[in-house]
Amino acid sequence: MFAPIEMPLFVGVMAVAAAIAAYYVIKLKDMIYASISLALLGSLTAALIALAGFPIVAAYLVLVYVGAAVMFLIITISMLGLRGSEERDTFRGIIAAAAVFTLVIAIAFSSKLYNFYVLPYSVSAQQAASRLLSRYLLVLALIFVGQATTIVEAISIARRGGRS
């Protein structure tokens, strides 16, 4: 199965938008707007994943990551009202970022990692769910326990704030 001819154009547009959103997460001084940019970045990453042929993963990313975790971050930051000046060591950041970028690009293009990408065959939600329940039940239980623990923790923090 091959990708349609317009695919690189859509991926390119989404990729530029995602890179801009990532830049604004770092650049914006107001933490609330920075965290909203993170939510936008998560949504654009989900769009790229959906274009790459994984709509179930994209839906899960939007629902669980953007809808729960990033929203929790946005609400926490806006309730704390974090503002003020921020120390920055730009030189160290640029050196580290350039090193990571060079390393990833060198590895990806020297070993032609981009050839690993093929448009996958579509996985239906029913197929994924049935195999998940039959073969990976323990992992699923672990996910539920982890998320339940997170809810308990969030409630305990809120109660602690109320008492003080």
Added chain:
Amino acid sequence: MIIVDQLTGVLLVLVSAIIMSIGVYGFTASRNLFRQLLSIEVLFNGVFLLVITLLSASPLVTVYYSIVVISVVSVEAIVVTAILVAFLRAYRTHSSTDLEESEV
């Protein structure tokens, strides 16, 4: 048509590398703990996109892997936010320099 797949792969790898380097820049340049948390989340988005691109040949494994990874990262983000809120309440600061100086 293979060229279209290759071009898509190149674009996905390239945008992953850009997002990852932006995340690393934010983490190393800033001293604000909340900004560092946001940078780690940016880094996660880049790494996740790269891994999805590389694992696209086996879609079912990718779906299961992604469900686990997204769940763990969501829990991690919320737990770290809670720790930072507790730190902010205790020390009245959100700078990592103060974290190094305080005997936590």
